[in-house]
Amino acid sequence: MGKTLGDFTLEIKAGEFTDSEIMVMLGENGDVPTLNVSYKPQTISPKFKGSVRALLHEKIRDAYTHPQFITDVMKPMQIESIIDQDVQNLSGGELQRVALTLCLGKPADVYLIDEPSAYLDSEQRLMAARVIKRYILHAKKTAFVVEHDFIMATYLADRVIVFDGIPSRSTAANTPQSLLAGMNRFLSLLEITFRRDPNNFRPRINKLNSIKDTEQKKSGNYFFLDD
Structure with a gap:
């Protein structure tokens, strides 16, 4: 399927998604374009x-007083501490x-969340x-989910949709892939390799043209789930 808006063209390749699944959409800035959908904007x-x-x-009268929503969302997001402040x-x-x-809190079949990590510190993210x-x-x-924080993206993603092409001009949304395959494809476009930190297991960028970077590029392993 293809769409054109002014000078921008988007090709969407066939795929499917299931319940209880988070798809993280990855692409260079300008690649990812922003049913019943609940949308959280970037700004x-x-x-x-x-x-x-x-x-x-x-906005969410039924949800915000529901005990399960309070437990799952309101309390961990620390909404109670700011609930009486002026927006x-x-x-x-x-x-x-x-x-x-x-x-x-909005009833929806699909949730589109743009940059959930924006403005949050590391603990809040x-x-x-x-x-x-x-x-x-x-x-x-x-x-x-559109997310540029790499650690948060890898934590959230069940599968990955990689957008490639010419940013803001011509973009293709590829078929959903596994986290490992999708991250490898995305990082190969950027020519960046990641390793797992042996102490905290967080992704770390390899220095460009380092031995580790060169070895991983030769083997096609731009990203590892485990060392």
Whole structure:
């Protein structure tokens, strides 16, 4: 399937997705284009006049008072600590936590989440990833996530959709692949290799043209799930 918008063309290759699955969409900036869909945008504008509580009551009235949603989303996202603050006075990180809560609180078949790690510190990013993964699993829904934080992307992804082509001009959305195959394909486009840190097991970029970088490129292993 193909779509054209002005000078931008998008080709979408056939694929399928299942319930309780998170698809992470990877591509260079300008590659990834932004059913019943709940959408969390990359940037958040605090236009709402009123408290966080009033916003949640207006947008997700049933969800934000439900005991399971409170346990799975509200508490780990620490919404209670800011619930009576004015939305327009929230920091970027606080707005992000509210936006993720609003997105997951809306009844939908598909959730599209753009940059869930934006404005969050490292601890909050890990918590947000856990919340998204647990919610999608338990609710038996599907999520498509655009994420440029590599560690968060690898944690979230059940499978990967790689976008390639000419950024902002001509892009192809490839068939969903396994995490390992998708990451290898994406990193090969960038000509970057990753290794697993032996101490904390986090992905680390190999120095360009280092022995490790050269060896992995020759073998076609740009990314490892395990050492």
